[in-house]
Amino acid sequence: MKSAKENSKISISIRAMRSSDLEQIVAMERAIFPDPWPRSAFEDHLNQDGWGGFVAVSDEGVVGYACWMVVSDEGHLTNIAVAKSHRRKSVAQHLLEAILVVTKDKSCEFILLEVRPSNEEAIAFYRKYGFDVLYRRPSYYHNPVEDALVMVKYFD
């Protein structure tokens, strides 16, 4: 259990994602992203070894989620999103911290992610928590087509 910022009036807990969360998560994903993941992508994260997810839960239900996978010694942050109504209350920070713990525990030396260069909010968030741009992957995203910045954070 972790609390969000003290000055916010919400209480958030972080726990492992469950299949019973998927209806809310898929609805949030569709509301937030122009190129949303299908339900099956979240199901994969629940069912595959070395993949997983966390949700941030308030009295209103799921208000944020994040997914991870581990390949060899690489951790991957594959998705993270917070409901618009709950942003800037440290919800993503707590989700990211949970993913850093699990990927470190699985002996990862670093964690990678992809982000649209136009997504300045997410880039600001990732930079705050120690991610740097590694390289640019051309035309990685569709709908709309855009390059991806691959960002990395090395564990000490």
Ligand SMILES: CC(C)(COP(=O)(O)OP(=O)(O)OC[C@H]1O[C@@H](n2cnc3c(N)ncnc32)[C@H](O)[C@@H]1OP(=O)(O)O)[C@@H](O)C(=O)NCCC(=O)NCCS
């Ligand atoms: C990126 C996102 C997950 C951040 O979620 P959040 O819960 O609002 O982030 P936090 O409150 O934990 O932010 C922690 C810090 O990150 C930085 N940050 C977060 N959002 C920011 C923004 N919009 N502009 C500038 N800095 C920001 C700030 O330093 C912030 O600390 P502060 O509020 O004390 O200034 C959220 O904006 C989101 O869901 N965006 C849409 C989905 C998305 O783009 N996901 C990433 C795909 S690659």
